[in-house]
Amino acid sequence: MALGCKMRNFLFLICILSGTVAYAQQDSATAAGDAAAGGEQQETAAADDAASGGGEKYPGIPTDQASISAGQELFEGNCKTCHNIHTKLVGPALANVYERVPGEGEESIEWLHNFIYNSQKVIASGDPYAQKLWEEYKPTVMTSFPFEKEQVKDILAYIQQETIKGPATASTETGPGGEVTTDGKQTGISSTYMSVILGVLIFVLVLILVVLILIVNILVKYLKDKEDLDEADREVIEQKFSFKDLATNKVFLAILTAIFIAVVAKTSIDALFTVGIQQGYQPAQPIAFSHALHAGEYEIDCNYCHTGVRKSKNANIPSANICMNCHSVVKTESKQIQEIYKAVEENKPIEWVRIHNLPDLAYFNHEQHVEVGEIECQTCHGPIEEMEVVYQYAPLTMGWCINCHRETAVNADGNDYYNKLVELHNQETDEPMTVEDIGGLECSKCHY
Numbered sequence: 165m166a167l168g169c170k171m172r173n174f175l176f177l178i179c180i181l182s183g184t185v186a187y188a189q190q191d192s193a194t195a196a197g198d199a200a201a202g203g204e205q206q207e208t209a210a211a212d213d214a215a216s217g218g219g220e221k222y223p224g225i226p227t228d229q230a231s232i233s234a235g236q237e238l239f240e241g242n243c244k245t246c247h248n249i250h251t252k253l254v255g256p257a258l259a260n261v262y263e264r265v266p267g268e269g270e271e272s273i274e275w276l277h278n279f280i281y282n283s284q285k286v287i288a289s290g291d292p293y294a295q296k297l298w299e300e301y302k303p304t305v306m307t308s309f310p311f312e313k314e315q316v317k318d319i320l321a322y323i324q325q326e327t328i329k330g331p332a333t334a335s336t337e338t339g340p341g342g343e344v345t346t347d348g349k350q351t352g353i354s355s356t357y358m359s360v361i362l363g364v365l366i367f368v369l370v371l372i373l374v375v376l377i378l379i380v381n382i383l384v385k386y387l388k389d390k391e392d393l394d395e396a397d398r399e400v401i402e403q404k405f406s407f408k409d410l411a412t413n414k415v416f417l418a419i420l421t422a423i424f425i426a427v428v429a430k431t432s433i434d435a436l437f438t439v440g441i442q443q444g445y446q447p448a449q450p451i452a453f454s455h456a457l458h459a460g461e462y463e464i465d466c467n468y469c470h471t472g473v474r475k476s477k478n479a480n481i482p483s484a485n486i487c488m489n490c491h492s493v494v495k496t497e498s499k500q501i502q503e504i505y506k507a508v509e510e511n512k513p514i515e516w517v518r519i520h521n522l523p524d525l526a527y528f529n530h531e532q533h534v535e536v537g538e539i540e541c542q543t544c545h546g547p548i549e550e551m552e553v554v555y556q557y558a559p560l561t562m563g564w565c566i567n568c569h570r571e572t573a574v575n576a577d578g579n580d581y582y583n584k585l586v587e588l589h590n591q592e593t594d595e596p597m598t599v600e601d602i603g604g605l606e607c608s609k610c611h612y
């Protein structure tokens with residue numbers, strides 16, 4: 165009656181298999197949820213394309229080449245840091261955006277104008293579509309652009325042209341984390357498809373399990389009724405399920421250990437990949453200092469406080485003395501301001517909590533980027549002038565640095581140092597000279 169025993173082992177195996185598949189399934193579901201810049205968004209963008217028959221012309225959006233070029237310039241100058249057409253970046257993919265926002269025709273263009281003019285206002289107005297977007301993307305705030313409606317239409321003209329072109333003809337675009345996603349065709353198996361396959365697999369396994377249990381029961385019943393069984397066989401049939409047997413079963417223990425190791429390994433690898441990435445980090449500060457008030461409303465220049473930013477590696481956090489330039493007279497009665505007085509009297513620095521922090525192995529220089537490269541603070545730090553409490557806007561990963569170095573042209577205007585290099589570069593190609601071309605991808609430039 166070895167058959168009976170084999171059958172039981174087989175049943176265990178199936179139970180374990182369904183368990184493993186269920187775990188994998190759940191995992192792939194979360195992975196799909198996590199995929200910030202991955203295939204999911206491409207799918208929706210592609211699906212949107214398909215829904216509109218590959219991109220019809222939308223009423224109210226100009227189609228002449230002049231508008232499209234003007235739009236492209238505006239888009240590349242203002243929006244590209246956060247938006248791609250066909251893939252999600254910091255903000256959503258913009259393909260077909262005019263079709264999904266509220267309203268139709270002119271109305272939807274008006275809505276887009278308002279949103280681009282001041283997205284936070286539209287969100288605060290209770291517009292359900294805008295609030296849904298905000299839920300998905302907060303705390304990232306889209307910068308406000310005081311554009312005329314005609315300029316918005318130009319941008320839409322450019323977006324429409326790119327939408328109609330479709331992702332297949334667009335070039336390779338790179339996500340914020342540096343992962344290169346080839347647009348369109350080669351996105352691999354989509355996560356929904358994967359889930360369906362796994363779902364069916366579980367179903368089939370469970371079905372087999374049920375059928376096998378039924379067969380075992382029938383067999384046992386049949387054998388019990390038989391009179392002429394010998395001792396050994398009767399023992400097997402009357403054997404009760406026991407956890408003790410299970411706990412001492414070598415095959416079972418081996419499988420259990422293997423699964424345990426696999427789960428632990430997977431969890432730790434996932435955790436390791438997020439170590440050190442602190443995007444969105446927003447610690448509470450000892451004094452409720454607001455950039456929205458000082459840099460936004462009162463328009464105090466960043467340089468006034470972050471004195472090192474244009475002439476050294478570090479940006480400096482201002483000392484209490486700089487605050488005193490104003491607060492020796494401004495709002496003296498405020499409790500928060502008295503904290504500043506206390507720091508000055510006791511000659512102790514205010515213990516601001518550091519937000520941005522590269523590991524020691526990396527070298528980053530503010531002067532090089534702000535003064536020489538003329539990059540706005542906001543490109544890397546986001547809309548600081550709107551933040552009540554500062555948070556880390558960019559991921560600050562190596563991929564993020566490299567990505568920008570690949571895409572950004574060196575600002576060589578009026579910089580004699582670069583004249584020769586640009587001349588050499590232009591002999592070879594028509595493409596602008598990027599930071600990559602001057603060696604911005606060399607390990608030693610960023611690593612000590």
Ligand code: HEC
Pocket residue numbers: 238239242243244245246247254255256257258261264265276279280283297298301302304305306307309319546547
């Ligand atoms: C600082 C990053 C940033 C910049 C720069 C930016 N956006 Fe956005 N944009 C976002 C985010 C984030 C959202 C999602 C909504 C939100 O959180 O406010 C968004 C949403 C949008 C939406 C709505 C998308 C949808 O799916 O309905 C449109 C349209 C849009 N942006 C257009 C633009 C245009 C045009 C520009 C350039 C003039 C631009 N954005 C520049 C971050 C940015």
Ligand code: HEC
Pocket residue numbers: 449453455458459464465466467468469470481482516517518519520521541542545548549553554
């Ligand atoms: C009145 C002085 C003042 C002005 C003006 C000011 N800041 Fe700050 N900034 C501070 C102080 C104080 C802190 C530390 C407390 C905090 O994080 O809010 C800080 C923190 C920061 C941080 C985070 C530093 C970290 O810990 O990693 C960034 C980034 C920053 N400021 C950027 C800017 C930019 C960009 C501007 C201009 C738009 C600006 N600041 C204008 C005083 C100022």
Ligand code: HEC
Pocket residue numbers: 451452453454457458462464469482483484486487488489490491494495498499500501504
């Ligand atoms: C160039 C002038 C100036 C500097 C420098 C300055 N502040 Fe201010 N601060 C102001 C003004 C103006 C207000 C708004 C006062 C009001 O609301 O009447 C203000 C308000 C504040 C408030 C809100 C007080 C309250 O109770 O409403 C805090 C906190 C504050 N500042 C902290 C700081 C700190 C910390 C520094 C130094 C890092 C600093 N400020 C540097 C001008 C300045």
Ligand code: HEC
Pocket residue numbers: 466467470473477478479480481520521522523528530533534539540541542543544545560
């Ligand atoms: C090219 C991207 C980039 C630009 C542009 C940029 N920063 Fe930074 N900033 C960083 C990075 C990266 C760090 C973290 C540096 C570190 O940990 O060594 C940082 C850190 C800071 C800090 C924390 C103190 C320090 O020096 O580490 C402050 C304050 C700051 N930046 C202010 C500014 C201001 C003000 C501007 C504009 C004048 C600006 N940054 C422009 C990338 C940038």
Ligand code: HEC
Pocket residue numbers: 522526527528529532533536537539543544560561564565566568569572573574575599602603604609610
């Ligand atoms: C927004 C775009 C942008 C980001 C993000 C950025 N850089 Fe740069 N970086 C530039 C530009 C532009 C230059 C060229 C400046 C010049 O003209 O010398 C540059 C130059 C450099 C150089 C000098 C390269 C050379 O060959 O002289 C170093 C080193 C560097 N960056 C490090 C970093 C590091 C580290 C990070 C990430 C923490 C980073 N950068 C993020 C735009 C960027």
Ligand code: HEC
Pocket residue numbers: 440522523525526527560561562565566569604605606607608609610611
């Ligand atoms: C433009 C700047 C830049 C260049 C060029 C660059 N790195 Fe990095 N690298 C960084 C920054 C910034 C970090 C830290 C970011 C982080 O922890 O994710 C980093 C982290 C690393 C790490 C540690 C990884 C980790 O997760 O802690 C290694 C290893 C590394 N780089 C190797 C290299 C090698 C090899 C090269 C040359 C092929 C290179 N880097 C070129 C900026 C750069």
